[in-house]
Amino acid sequence: MCKFTGEHPDLEQCYMNLGTYLSRSARYWPQDPALVSGDRTWTFAGLERSANALASALAARGLHPGDAVASVAWNRGELVETEFALYKAGLTRAPINARLGRGEITHILRYAPVRALIFDAAHREDALAAIGAAGTGRLAVPLDDEPDDAAHTVPAVAYATLLAEGDTTVPFLVDQDENEPCVLNFTSGSTGALKAAVQTVGNRLANMRKLLMSDDSRPRPGTRYLACGPITHATGMGLLAGVFGGSTTYVLPSWSPSNFLETVEKERITATFMVPAMVNMVLAHPGAERHDLSSLTSVRIGGAPISPQRLREAVEFFGPVVAQGYGLGETTSVVAGLSADEIGRAVREDPELLQSCGRASYDTEVRVVGEDGGELGPREVGEVIVRGPDCVREYWKEPELSAETFREGWVHTGDLAWMREDGYLFLVDRKKDMIISGGFNIYCTEVEAALYEHPAVQEACVVGVPDEKWGEAVRAVVVAGPGDTGVTAAELIAFCAGRLDRFKKPRAVDFVTELPHNRNGKLDRKAVREPYWAHAARRVN
Template sequence: MNLGTYLTRSARYWPDATALVCGTRSWTYAELDRATDRLAATLIARGLRPGDAVASLAWNRGELVEIEFALYKAGLVRAPINARLGRGEIEHILGYAPVRVLVFDAAHREDALAAIEAAGTGCLAVQLDEDDAPLAPGVIGYRGLLAQGTPEAAPVEVDEDDACVLNFTSGSTGALKAAVQTFGNRLANMRKLLMSDESRPRPGTRYLACGPITHATGMTLLANMFAGATTHVLPTWSAEAFVDTVEKERITATFLVPAMVNMVLGHPDAARRDLFSLASVRVGGAPISPQRLKDAVEFFGPVVAQGYGLGETTSVVAGLSSEEIAHAVAHDAELLQSCGRATYDTEIRIVDKAGRSLPPREVGELIVRGPDCVRAYWQEPELSAQTFRDGWVHTGDLAWMREDGYLFLVDRKKDMIISGGFNIYCTEVEAALYEHPGVQEVCVVGVPDETWGEAVKAVIVPRPGHELRADDIIAFCAQRLDRLKKPRSVDLVAELPHNRNGKLDRKAVREPFWAGADRRVN
């Protein structure tokens, strides 16, 4: 098998159609196919073989899509490095993974070269935007590398169980680790997207990639290229750039994490912009509160869907369609708390500590399996044995399932607050707080408490034009939550930290409160 052949086929079907747009540059299907052929041929000529990895370290740009499809064609492993990682983490990846080539932009040149030297692996250094900064000794320019390739490259056959992508976690629980997504996993993800009426791209689809295309935002790239859609890559995220691009390019589909939804809803001019071309707004990457989901439907219209997945599952494993969300808004308030039902060929179970399936509405650990689910972490046998058992991915997420199969996430195991022996779920408290009209964004964490072990704290970003008082917020929650769950304290801040993928960074919010504590509850 070779996933790159789907781009080649689409270039035959729609050679002059626009495949990719980033900034002022665009690629037709024929142009993208030729460029990826050349790059694949060059890498093979330099001695790279299946099992070798090419890493990328850059902000969003079209060349990252060229690299992805060239690696498919050459049967090589892709090791995307989050552009917000520090130098030490980059060095760790270069020494940890079988990286033979590191491609980087000028903004990351110093970190990239320092990490290459420190790792001592001797990987080839390639700079993307060579016009923006002079090439250092030993560095090859990307255009020059591309020119070395032949116009045509025969696709390299690979096995579906061969490593395709090393998907590095954000490292919130320790050192970076990589879920090994195989070519078969990626193919299963493509099929899943194509099988859904809601997510299926087609000629005429104009998809806007808002976040890092090397991660969740780019998971639809293969399906887009298969189907003849156009992918627009946003170089830098902002709510202003989002509404400008949707309006100008008549974007029909996009993917947003909840933090992005908050920013768009809070944009002072967004309501006056023409965003009616949007036919699909998928939300994922982190839980979204029922209130924010209703706000999103009111703003975008009945086109909002949401899904749940993680790096260890390659793609979405549960989804709530726009039709289901619209029904929930009108008739089923509880369903707004759900992330949906199992998608396509995914299987989902809720189990206790012994691995036994739990009855409806009992909270346990969510485990999943399917052809898109990862089987191992790279060179981490002990961690792999904990997470991947008997064909199931143990997600570490606490959840319950309704009688009709709808899945309700409760919290991460590590984020659950234990106060006086009672379990308190941060997401439940946050859902109540999002009902307050003055709350723009909120993060709930457990903080040290001499009596109860932990106490609930809410850290809130107020909406512009709203003045909030801690006592009022606590009283507001007391009307909606059990007294044990309401916040004991409230901090008002100008902004909350987000991790490298745009998700709310709960660990960064929590850590300062525990800095001098003698012990931790969890």
Template sequence: MNLGRYVRRTSSHQPDAEAVVCGDVRMSYAELDEGSDRLAVVLRAAGLRRGDRVATLAANRAELVATEVALYKAGLARVPVNARLGVAEVAHLLRESGAKALLADAAHLDTARQALPGTDVATVLGYDGPSDLGEGYPDALAAAAREPVDVDCREDDTAVLHFTSGSTGKLKAAVQTYGNRLALMRKTVMNPETRVGPGSRQILAGPVTHASGMPLTGILFAGGCAVVMPRWDAEAFLATVERERATHAFLVPTMVNTVLALPDNRKYDLSSLRQLIYGAAPMSAARIRAAWDLFGPVLSQGYGCGETTSGVLFLSTEDHRRAIDGTDAELLLSCGRPPAEAEVRIVDESGAEVPDGEIGEIAVRGPDVVAGYLDEPDLTAESFRDGWFHTGDLARRRADGYVFIVDRKKDMIISGGFNIYAVEVEAVLHRHPDVFEAAVVGVPDADWGEAVKAVVVPHDGTAPTEAELIEFCAAHLARMKKPRSVDFADALPHNPNGKIDRRAIRERYWHGTERRVH
């Protein structure tokens, strides 16, 4: 198998159709096919062979799409590095992944320069041109021969190392195989609400290296156009819908909230939109109704994660309509039902399915679910049991199959679509000389879904300030992980085992909040 074959086939059917639009770049299918072939030739000339890993470190750009296709063609594994991570985190990802090549934009070359020592990276390509680290991407492609690259892959070959936070607070990689990615493509094109074919155009507003890029294989298979936003801006999004006559879009709730906050959001022509999918963080029923009023009857919601290679539960537009017109108002609190091949169960601690209406943990199995984490046998054994991935989300299922999340077993915070692990932030807070004890939880936030909240017990005789602790965290973590607020307490609640009771702390802030979907 080779996922790049589908781009080649689409190119033969409609060579002049636009495949990717990003800023001033408009790339046809013929150009995408040729450019990805040339990059695959460059990487193979550098000695990379099937299964080798290639990292990317860049903000959204059309070349990231060409890079993904090139890696599929060459049978290589992609290591997408979040462009917002700091030097230490980038270095960790490069070391853990064993990446042999790195493609980076000019804005992140300095980070790459500092992160590279001690890694296996031997080849660096600069998307914006040559540097002291290596050759420029445009020059390398121009000099490469144009020859089709089609490395035959097995379904269990690694396609993507999707890094996310783990139980110890460090980043870990869910190993997405070519079989997982093929299943992702199938579920994208089989669902009429997510299929983006000829004449359809989907806006990818977030980082295409992560959740926003999950639809790409389906778009390129079906012959649609991926409209990649270089960076998020609410007004630019509305202008892009109007200018490009976009038919589909994927946004995290934070993005929806910023659009709703624009005073002149109704001056744009949004009539081309047929589907706006949201997911990756909680969104209140009130905000969903406001979005329905602005965008029209086009909303749907997806629930999934890196371990499930995109969504495994889906709340359709018709589900939204039934909720908003009052036929079944409870549905606005649901994350939907399984739409494709993956099986979803609600299970107890032993893995046995609980009766409908009772609370248990969401467990998933199917061809889109990964087999485990890279070099993490203990964590894999903990999360993957008897063929099922245990998500850590607590939920109940209605008799008709709709799933409603009620809480989260894991202490993961999802803010603006990014996963933030409490332990990681707490570890930094405990390095501050004035902090005796600290707990970090996610709290409701109208714009971000959840915001990082620190509750701190200072050492006797000290008086750290909120601003001081926030800046201390910002200096040692990616800024998206820093607390947005700090509360001070004389003591923290502990459970009978002596551990901090985060659930009790979290409940103070979530009490009375009706929707806890991510």
């Protein structure tokens, strides 16, 4: 719907509401399943009624467009209900990673304009303590039980009570401008204090359009999408497009390789999204090959770089249905992608392409620039910058950081890459993760890619460690494959020496039973590196 500010069409101001797409799908496919979580199924009509009820109830309790509602819970269907209710009410969503601690939850409640916090039983104590510490004016909304007045020192109402208070019969749709905040997307916090990229209504709409334009990711009636990671973050980025397209979303309550494999087989899942750590675990899972995964038509990998060897193994395991993409919270969606067909071609005839994260997606522009901001030529390493309608323009209440990251319409990603003559983008490292040894630049991901080619390596992390002579030295920290205890450090170093320039090979290898991952399932390189620098007289940053 468009409203006019004057007599002339060029003064037209357009409004929208993302919840419209759920209302429309409820008319198109009222009895089709929209959402499955545990033993409960929501039809499109049922999800529409719940979202309308929650939106109207929050409005009746005094929440206005621009206010934020936070949530902290493990995966469950009510988080999807909440997402669409907030769209409809024009409220800003502030999803909190379920692995965050009490102090970080408190920080978010103070930092963002949060008026209500929705939480599950597992987070009850931390949620109530955080609300109390953040000050007055915030409503506690427990998902699993009625509030216990004796235990509460803050205003509270059960989620089920809120739904019962609302109106299910009339679509609740508040007009919003495309530049209004829609989601505060918080970083994982692994590199410093939590900050929130402000994803607008327009950013989210652009993300939906992009997913619908892709043959690899386009949802449609009959698509059964498995959300196997946290739906508050990358795994849930496609929920709006899924509802628009009439697909069914299956929410996996907790991740494990066995849960994933059993659900895909039982529910005949057709599409899913995985981070590389998940792929590693599935490929190493005993008996994984015995599961029938033939229903899968799309397995998208993203969230972190994946080695060419793991990509080959993923194609061998899942079939020719594997695609990968590159994006950030600051870009709302994928900005570059490598389709299943392109990966298939890479396996057959263009092995270099397996190292690429793809070409610019749909209406996104991608450049590689030097220190002076000028665009670099083919195969020159520089920083990746991107722009497009899905790209964020600011961090919430962080003007200095915003000015550093968002410049003249471009998002400066902090990622180093080079671009091939035909436009394929090849990530090499984060700026802060690059190792400088004896004046040479060494990219951790390049060394890790060599390690992954060794059959005994299940997972690897390469970091720079203190070295009196060279400043930094390359060290690999490795998880050996199940049952493989014979591989030695000397063997892996020699293996890498045969595949890399001499100065790039690891100088040492440490073996561990597992590597740390951050709250979004990404390899936590900072946590691996930190012990080696804990007692260093001088740090190399």
